[in-house]
Structures are given as structure tokens and as C-alpha cells.
Amino acid sequence: MAKRELQEINAGSMADIAFLLLIFFLVTTTMDTDTGIARKLPPMPEHQEKQENKVKERNVFIVLINKNDQLLVEGKPTKINQLREKTKEFIVNPLNKEDLPEKKTIDVPYFGQYQVTKGIISLQNDRGTSYKSYIQVQNELAAAINELRDNLAMQKFGKKYEDLPEDQADAIQKIYPMAISEAEPKNVGG
Amino acid sequence: MSKFKRGTKKGVGAINTASLPDIVFMLLFFFMVTTVMKETTLKVNITLPGATQIKKLEKKSLVSFIYIGEPTRAYQSLYGTTPRIQLNDAFAKVDDIRDFISSERDAMDENDKALMTVSLKVDQNTKMGIVTDVKQALRKSNALKINYSTRKDDSFLK
Numbered sequence: 001m002a003k004r005e006l007q008e009i010n011a012g013s014m015a016d017i018a019f020l021l022l023i024f025f026l027v028t029t030t031m032d033t034d035t036g037i038a039r040k041l042p043p044m045p046e047h048q049e050k051q052e053n054k055v056k057e058r059n060v061f062i063v064l065i066n067k068n069d070q071l072l073v074e075g076k077p078t079k080i081n082q083l084r085e086k087t088k089e090f091i092v093n094p095l096n097k098e099d100l101p102e103k104k105t106i107d108v109p110y111f112g113q114y115q116v117t118k119g120i121i122s123l124q125n126d127r128g129t130s131y132k133s134y135i136q137v138q139n140e141l142a143a144a145i146n147e148l149r150d151n152l153a154m155q156k157f158g159k160k161y162e163d164l165p166e167d168q169a170d171a172i173q174k175i176y177p178m179a180i181s182e183a184e185p186k187n188v189g190g
Numbered sequence: 191m192s193k194f195k196r197g198t199k200k201g202v203g204a205i206n207t208a209s210l211p212d213i214v215f216m217l218l219f220f221f222m223v224t225t226v227m228k229e230t231t232l233k234v235n236i237t238l239p240g241a242t243q244i245k246k247l248e249k250k251s252l253v254s255f256i257y258i259g260e261p262t263r264a265y266q267s268l269y270g271t272t273p274r275i276q277l278n279d280a281f282a283k284v285d286d287i288r289d290f291i292s293s294e295r296d297a298m299d300e301n302d303k304a305l306m307t308v309s310l311k312v313d314q315n316t317k318m319g320i321v322t323d324v325k326q327a328l329r330k331s332n333a334l335k336i337n338y339s340t341r342k343d344d345s346f347l348k
Contacts, residue, residue, distance in 0.1 A: 011211070018214040025221035034247040036309060036339040044329045081347050127319030131312050132239040134321075135338055136346050139241040146243055 067128030087144035234259035239314035240343025259313030287327040
């Protein structure tokens, strides 16, 4: 008796099975990557003593948000869409105004002697402020600094800030630091 | 002697589908590799706030998540509607954050510990009080790199 040949397995349904699995993974896959605003918290002070930083009033850009989500910028009520321009004006101080921050001259690679602002942004919020408007304010402050960085990067290197190599990006960071300070939370109620 | 053949219709031969499984398998493997299965089930409702200056969160293994928001309907009878913190799969208090951070940190490689990022996924209608408390707790446990999770949206500027 002749040996029976092994019959070939019918692979016709292979495609169907693979399709089924494919569709399952297609449906369950979520391609969205997490995005967000990155921030660095200041370390907790070692001693609970109050250290009074002597910063001149003209060098501080005070942004307050109250519990009704209203903005008070440098003592004036402001709308969220004006914040970006105001911040930029504060940081650049193009006309060297008396009430806008001082500048100090430091040595920056690629730029040489450069006048850098001494200004810092101080952000304070109430416990009743909504997270949404807090993020909007954070976003506008970051946007102001990012726009300034982009402009400078375009001028000097002809590229966007994001596309710069590390050492050039560092130079620009020295000129426009992300100097946002958040006040220690106070329990004032409300 | 016409140039055009008439009659004898030549049917288009069946397309060879032998390579179809290969193609499908290729796609299948691609999706299998890229798929990230959801690890936690959310017990709080979160609508992320909109922002424009956003960065991608890279290296998922270095990121821990803290969720804050109103409990979902199933838990509202138990916990009410005041915003709560969720760590991993359970509701938590502000005091639990320290333990959470240290256990997350222990699970990491020695080299990665400095790069640990905490992503705050907070509902946009939450009040800042609870967020401030969480931030203070993070500062106390020395987890200083944070990321406010947002989605891309610029409608608030108009």
C-alpha cells in the first residue's frame, strides 16, 4: 500500500482570522499621545523661616486670579487675551521704561554681551480659582516667552526655537528664561 | 483581417490573493506593537482644559498619573460630587500621595528616578484648592517634575 501523502492544510481562512484580529486591534488602539504643559515645582524650603527675597517692585510682574476667575495684572483688571502682549512687553521692555524691569548685561554664547531682563513673573491664585483658568493663564505666560524665544531664534539662527541644537537653545534660554514663580499658598479662605 | 479581435472574450484572471494574509499580518503586528492597553479604569470624570503651548509627554514608563475630578455616577452615591483624587485604581487622600510617589519611584530603574514625571490629569472645573494641596504634597515628596495634562484648544483666546 502506498504511503498516504500528507494533505496540505487549507490556508484560505488565514486571511479571515488575521483580519479579525487586525480589526480588534484597530478598534482598541488609541493613538493619542498625552500632551500637557511641563512645569517644575520649586523644592520645599528646608527651614520654615521666612526668607524675604528683596526683589524690586518694578521687576515683578504680578498676576492674580481670584475665585471668580478674574485676572488682575499689575493692579489692573485684564482679559485673558491681553495677557500675552502685556507679558511680552514686561519681559522685553523695549523703551526702557521706568516702571518695567531693569536689565543686566551678561555674556551669552553666540550673542556676546546681551541685555537680559531681571524681571520675574509672579502668579498667585485663590483656592477657589477654577483649574481651567489657571491653565489658561499658565498657557498665556508660557506662550509669551515661547514667542519671544521663537522670534529671537528666527532672527539669529533662522530656525524655530524648537529646532535649534542644544547649545543654541541654551543661549536663548539664558536670554529669555522661563521665570514664573508661584506664590506659596496662603490660607486666606474664600 | 480586422485589427480587433472579436468574440473569444478573455476574462480577467482571478487576482492572486496568496500574499493577502502576509499583508494583513504585517498590519496586525504593527497595531499589536503600538497598542497600549488601558491600565487604570477611571473613577472620576475628567475633561481636560485646553491650551496651546503643549508638549508631548514622552517615555510613558517614567510618568505617574494623578487624576482629580468629580467621581463618576456609579460612585457618586458613595462619595458625593466633590472632586476627589484617584491614584492607580482607588480614591485617595492628599496624605496618600507621598506613599504613592515613593512606591512609584521604587519601581523605577536607578537611573530613571531623577527623570520621574508626574502628570496631573485634572478636570477643568476643579477648584485650585485641591490642586494646590496635591502640588504641595508633591513638593514634600520631592517629585518636582510635573505636567499639567491638557488638550490642544485655543478657543478661549477668541
